[in-house]
Amino acid sequence: MRIGIPKETHHEEKRVAIVPAGVDTLTKQGHTVFIETEAGDGSHFNDEEYRKAGATVVYSREEVYQRAEVIAQISPMTEEEVSLLEEKQIVLAFHKFAVGDKKVLEEMLDRKITAISYELIEKNDEAPILHSMSEIAGQLAVQIGERYLGSDYEFGRGILMGGITGVAPAAVVILGAGVVGLNAARAVIGRGAQVIVLDKDVRRLKRIENTLSKNITTVVANPYTIARGVKFADLLICGVQVKGEKVPHLINTEMIKTMKKGSVIVDLSIDHGGCVETSRPTTISDPVFVKHDVIHYCVPNIPALAARTASFGLSNSALDYIVEISNNGLSNAVLGDTDFSKGICTYNGYCTNQVIADTFNLEYRRLHIFSTN
Numbered sequence: 403m404r405i406g407i408p409k410e411t412h413h414e415e416k417r418v419a420i421v422p423a424g425v426d427t428l429t430k431q432g433h434t435v436f437i438e439t440e441a442g443d444g445s446h447f448n449d450e451e452y453r454k455a456g457a458t459v460v461y462s463r464e465e466v467y468q469r470a471e472v473i474a475q476i477s478p479m480t481e482e483e484v485s486l487l488e489e490k491q492i493v494l495a496f497h498k499f500a501v502g503d504k505k506v507l508e509e510m511l512d513r514k515i516t517a518i519s520y521e522l523i524e525k526n527d528e529a530p531i532l533h534s535m536s537e538i539a540g541q542l543a544v545q546i547g548e549r550y551l552g553s554d555y556e557f558g559r560g561i562l563m564g565g566i567t568g569v570a571p572a573a574v575v576i577l578g579a580g581v582v583g584l585n586a587a588r589a590v591i592g593r594g595a596q597v598i599v600l601d602k603d604v605r606r607l608k609r610i611e612n613t614l615s616k617n618i619t620t621v622v623a624n625p626y627t628i629a630r631g632v633k634f635a636d637l638l639i640c641g642v643q644v645k646g647e648k649v650p651h652l653i654n655t656e657m658i659k660t661m662k663k664g665s666v667i668v669d670l671s672i673d674h675g676g677c678v679e680t681s682r683p684t685t686i687s688d689p690v691f692v693k694h695d696v697i698h699y700c701v702p703n704i705p706a707l708a709a710r711t712a713s714f715g716l717s718n719s720a721l722d723y724i725v726e727i728s729n730n731g732l733s734n735a736v737l738g739d740t741d742f743s744k745g746i747c748t749y750n751g752y753c754t755n756q757v758i759a760d761t762f763n764l765e766y767r768r769l770h771i772f773s774t775n
Contacts, residue, residue: 403728404434406470408463409441412477413702414686416444416709419474419494420724421717422455428721429456433728438466444706445713467491474724476716477703478502484509490750492516492732494720496532499747499758500648501675507748507762514751516732520720522646522755523745529645531723533581534715538705540585540641543668544593546704547574547637550666550690550697557692559664561636564594571595575635577628577652577677579606579620582641582670587614600631628652633660640669640677646757648675655679655694663695673702733771743769 405428407419418441420428425435435457439449449459460466467473467486473493484506487493490513497519499507510517520531544563551572553560565571572595576583579601587610590597600623601607607620621627632638632653638661642649649671658667658680669681676682680693684700686707691698705712723742726735736743746754752767753759759766 404436404469404471405724405728406466406473407435407437407441407457408466408473408475408483409438410444410476411480414706415477415703416706417476417703417713417716418442418445418447418709419476419713419716420721421445421713422447422451422457424717424721424724425452425455425457427725428728431725431729434458436460436466436469438463442713445709447710447713472724472727474720479506479510481506481509484513484515487513487515490514490516492518492727494518494520494724496520496535496673497747498673499755500646500761501673504762507753507758507764510748511751511753511764515748516746516750517748518723518745519646519747519755520716520745522747523723524741526741531716531719534719535705535712536581536641537585538708538712538715539670540582540587540639541589542704542707543582543586543639543641543670544574544589544637546689546699547639547666547668548593550699551637551664555697557664557695557697558666559636559662563590572636573598573634574637574639575600575631576639576641577601577623577631578641578643578671579603579610580641580643582643583639584610584613586639586641587618591615591618595637598631598634600627623652629657629660632657636662636665638665638667640667640671642671642677643674646755648761649677651677651679653678658694658696661694661696664697666697666699668699670704672700676700736769736771743771 437457475495548563551561561572563572574590574595576599598619600621602623671677681700753764754769756766
């Protein structure tokens with residue numbers, strides 16, 4: 403099968419969908435890989451490394467899209483990119499249709515594209531591909547919060563995360579006890595700060611305590627406890643996600659107004675709409691804004707700050723699915739793994755994800771794929 407890897411163009415994105423080791427795996431199994439020149443540069447993988455792994459380096463995005471049967475990328479597709487696709491191609495990416503452009507989705511349906519969303523693929527009730535990106539985001543959120551709490555940023559509170567003898571450490575409140583929350587809490591503990599984790603799922607809160615420390619304060623999330631936590635926080639990390647849906651605003655403007663002057667919000671749910679009413683997407687080169695005297699950091703593709711690590715993580719977790727499709731065809735890959743099918747959002751001209759269909763008022767059809775054996 404022919405696999406294409408375009409260079410990412412979204413929001414200063416530096417990750418690459420498949421690293422050279424992944425390409426080596428594919429080519430040694432008889433598949434052809436086309437990669438756009440300089441696609442790996444942001445993660446410090448050069449064209450020559452890809453050539454040595456067996457890839458064919460091409461010099462335009464158009465050539466990648468037109469020569470490949472399967473496209474592996476990271477960012478959601480733009481209208482321009484969709485216009486380059488051939489009918490019935492397979493595109494794997496973090497499509498994030500629920501907060502995306504309806505025109506892109508409709509064009510993919512018109513072209514009968516099979517769109518597979520990495521964030522919706524499941525395995526053992528978890529999202530294996532999203533997992534690695536969430537690990538990175540959770541750790542980076544603490545580094546970012548620490549930076550903007552410092553005095554070197556003009557609006558920062560001038561707080562040392564771990565405090566000193568006789569001076570209290572920072573209060574870090576984490577909303578969401580999933581993979582993001584767990585990794586953020588681990589990083590905060592390592593810096594000696596006070597940690598409070600809120601989640602409506604008691605099982606997740608117990609996992610945090612059992613995995614990390616009983617010294618973490620865990621609180622069941624509801625409007626009252628969220629409001630109290632927001633007011634108390636020096637650093638607020640929002641790691642809430644609703645699978646396949648836009649995230650609701652759990653923190654409203656009135657709550658933000660109660661926060662300390664110079665406190666920091668890192669809204670990691672911004673790529674799914676953001677759970678803070680005052681949040682809006684920012685970029686890596688212009689990452690923060692101040693609203694109601696609170697510093698907001700709302701970069702949707704935060705793992706791109708650790709592009710090489712993130713590229714390895716993504717490639718490692720996604721490669722098995724790409725290999726399965728390439729070796730056995732989409733039909734057999736899906737029939738052999740029903741959790742994989744949950745990631746398929748469009749197929750043969752129909753929307754096969756009911757949440758997305760309902761969001762955009764499109765016809766929904768259950769996925770019906772038959773073996774090609």
